[in-house]
Amino acid sequence: xxxxxxDPATKPALVDIAARLLAENGPQALSTRRIAxxxxxxxxxxxxxxxxxxxxxxxxVREGFSxxxxxxxxxxxxxxPVADMALLGRAYRFNALANPHLYAVMFGGSxxxxxxxxxxxxxHGRYTLGNVAExxxxxxxxxxxxxxxxxxxxxxxxxxxxxxxxxELGGYLIxxxxxxxxxxxxxxxxxxxxxxxxxxxxxxxxxxxERVDEIEM
Amino acid sequence: xxxxxxDPATKPALVDIAARLLAENGPQALSTRRIAxxxxxxxxxxxxxxxxxxxxxxxxVREGFSxxxxxxxxxxxxxxPVADMALLGRAYRFNALANPHLYAVMFGGSxxxxxxxxxxxxxHGRYTLGNVAExxxxxxxxxxxxxxxxxxxxxxxxxxxxxxxxxELGGYLIxxxxxxxxxxxxxxxxxxxxxxxxxxxxxxxxxxxERVDEIEM
DNA sequence: CATTGTTGCATAACAGCGATATCTATTAAC
DNA sequence: GTTAATAGATATCGCTGTTATGCAACAATG
Numbered sequence: 386x387x388x389x390x391x392d393p394a395t396k397p398a399l400v401d402i403a404a405r406l407l408a409e410n411g412p413q414a415l416s417t418r419r420i421a422x423x424x425x426x427x428x429x430x431x432x433x434x435x436x437x438x439x440x441x442x443x444x445x446v447r448e449g450f451s452x453x454x455x456x457x458x459x460x461x462x463x464x465x466p467v468a469d470m471a472l473l474g475r476a477y478r479f480n481a482l483a484n485p486h487l488y489a490v491m492f493g494g495s496x497x498x499x500x501x502x503x504x505x506x507x508x509h510g511r512y513t514l515g516n517v518a519e520x521x522x523x524x525x526x527x528x529x530x531x532x533x534x535x536x537x538x539x540x541x542x543x544x545x546x547x548x549x550x551x552x553e554l555g556g557y558l559i560x561x562x563x564x565x566x567x568x569x570x571x572x573x574x575x576x577x578x579x580x581x582x583x584x585x586x587x588x589x590x591x592x593x594x595e596r597v598d599e600i601e602m
Numbered sequence: 603x604x605x606x607x608x609d610p611a612t613k614p615a616l617v618d619i620a621a622r623l624l625a626e627n628g629p630q631a632l633s634t635r636r637i638a639x640x641x642x643x644x645x646x647x648x649x650x651x652x653x654x655x656x657x658x659x660x661x662x663v664r665e666g667f668s669x670x671x672x673x674x675x676x677x678x679x680x681x682x683p684v685a686d687m688a689l690l691g692r693a694y695r696f697n698a699l700a701n702p703h704l705y706a707v708m709f710g711g712s713x714x715x716x717x718x719x720x721x722x723x724x725x726h727g728r729y730t731l732g733n734v735a736e737x738x739x740x741x742x743x744x745x746x747x748x749x750x751x752x753x754x755x756x757x758x759x760x761x762x763x764x765x766x767x768x769x770e771l772g773g774y775l776i777x778x779x780x781x782x783x784x785x786x787x788x789x790x791x792x793x794x795x796x797x798x799x800x801x802x803x804x805x806x807x808x809x810x811x812e813r814v815d816e817i818e819m
Numbered sequence: 820c821a822t823t824g825t826t827g828c829a830t831a832a833c834a835g836c837g838a839t840a841t842c843t844a845t846t847a848a849c
Numbered sequence: 850g851t852t853a854a855t856a857g858a859t860a861t862c863g864c865t866g867t868t869a870t871g872c873a874a875c876a877a878t879g
Contacts, residue, residue, distance in 0.1 A: 387847040389855040416836065427858050428837085434856095438837060492772055493710030507773050514776070531800075536776065540784050541791055545758075548765020555709055556724050559731065559753065567757050574758055574795030583748075604876035606826040633865065644829050645866085651827095655866060 396434050399424060400444050407445070407486045415442075439500035442490060446502065449487040450509055456480040457516040459600050466523035467530075467581055471572045471593035473517055474546045476600040478568060481550045488554070492547070514539050524579065531580025538579050545575055613651045616641060617661050624662070624703045632659075656717035659707060663719065666704040667726055673697040674733040676817050683740035684747075684798055688789045688810035690734055691763045693817040695785060698767045705771065709764070731756050741796065748797025755796050762792055
């Protein structure tokens, strides 16, 4: 009873290599052989550390959610919770644009790559909503939002921004209305749909635009 | 100079076989060999008809948008354009739930499967927005929506519903708030964000729920 | 009807993939 | 130091998309 321990640094190193290959050379560059070549080892390392390619992808999904959460938590609380909420939306989009391939794996990899997320993975993804839900709660208690359920409001924010970002990354937005214009309109619309009145929402969204340095990590 | 012509029925037959394999056995069942086996032919048929696997996938994307458009055009115009718009949103979701794998390929396949949509394909996808834009125009001229641009409004509808459906198919919606509840809230919120007042929006969305037989093809 | 040019499609092969069995060698515990 | 257990290398299997080759079938021509 005395196992051989592997270098604890190789596992995150493999995830880094995989993420870099994915970002630089696209999804089809994610092969055990290329990863092994980059890591100066054999294809077996992927199996000993992650149990297979899907295990590595799962780890990358966790990494992706981790980056997203980090970006979201960089939004500071201010006296204007609606502006904070708008900045959360911008942060969500920034993260997706900064890690497009990783983002695609996070939300589209399960149904395409033949691997399925565990319930634990999904739970991890849902915790992302925590920051948004807290901010929604502050919007609710401030009276800016119509009385309702914070998590439901957070859901609406999440799904709307997620859809916008997904279509933007896919190149589906119609040219005259570029993504930035859609984002501004979407953010204002979301705040109004949650109960804020139009002038206040417009002003808060504009104010959040001046705080983008908070989320440009 | 006298070429041999192939059976013009085999090409759509191959697309049908591919769509069936995708729907019944998942994305990893989409292989040239399995398709050839189902069609009682060789793997070369895929190359002579589509120039490769990516060409077949592209054709499936077109098929997917065709089904979506068919479902959207099944929404009849009524005197309540806001209810029509809400029903368009329901139709969009119905189509996605009826063809989940196809839907995943339509919007997530480009960045994952190593194949890229041409600008023509994207243009075809954007035409989907036509129905929504027309309905948005009717909502605008009726005075129910705040004066603005119909296409921009259509964008907001599309992105929001698309995001909701994507997260629903991915299993990311938090249990106590099931997808149906999110849809109702999302639809009402969208109409309000476009300018309709809350009671009218609630009533129109509820009225659209009674018309789901229009879109259950 | 025969010829001929062109093409659809089958066969076989190639490069690459994920995964696995086997083996070696390293390492921690006793 | 001995020993047990695991990390990792090598080779292999079955699968994938793709392509070169060759044959057979069809349309246009005479």
